[in-house]
Amino acid sequence: MIGNFIGSVASMIATVIGNIGSAIGTGLKAVIGTVTTILEKFETYVPKLGNFVGTLLNAIGVLQPNEKIQDFGERVLQAQERGIQLDDMEDFDAYMAQLRSFELDPKIATKRSELVQMAAAMTVGAVALARRYDLAPETAAHVYLLSLVNDRFFTPERVLALLADRVILPSLQDYLEGRLSPDQGLRLAQQLLELERQHHPAAELATLRAELDASRQAYDSLRAQLANGAQGGSYA
DSSP states (O other): OOOOOHHHHHHHHHHHHHHHHHTSSSHHHHHHHHHHHHHHTTTTHHHHHHHHHHHHHHHSSSSSOOHHHHHHHHHHHHHHHOOOOOOOOEEEEEEEHHHHOOOHHHHHTTTSOHHHHHHHHHHHHHHHHHHHHTTOOOHHHHHHHHHHHHHTTHHHHHHHHHHHSSSSSHHHHHHHOEEEEEEEEHHHHHHHHHHTTOOOOOOOOOHHHHHHHHHHHHHHHHHHHHHHTTTOOOOO
């Protein structure tokens, strides 16, 4: 994993995530904490990731038409403050129904940071993706990291295909972390090629391997910058 909860905002978000409900497990909190750390340090990623997550959640019906991810996150947070929590993944549909019937207070929303709103939306969004594609929530949440390290290749369309495939995502995370042998890395590229050719028949193995290498280099770069204490945004 790239990092831990770093800084005052990330620490606050760790608490916020936990308060959403007991269905939010330790693994999911860790992934959201990592993503939040990156966004806190590097503001330029915020709009890109917001658009990416918004597209995913629109595709599976979590966001309503024209609803912004920040507005959805604010809805999650205000509902939680009124006692509406996600305590069981099996109750997700009922939870979403309660969110939709909840009336937002716009005055409260203006006092909340965009990053906190996004963290809440990404957390509930990961649970929704996990339920839709029969994955662990923390595995589903790793797609946010894919967008951060290579948004040119890991588009919402490709990521939705990866989510539906279910098998490749865990190996992708292992690849980014450097846990795969060269043979395993090649097998991952071949699996990705099989999936890619379902939508793009002319896809080539060499191109996919180059995209994987670029993704790992970007991941390593992010990890190094965080380890060196690179500073970015000011989301207080």
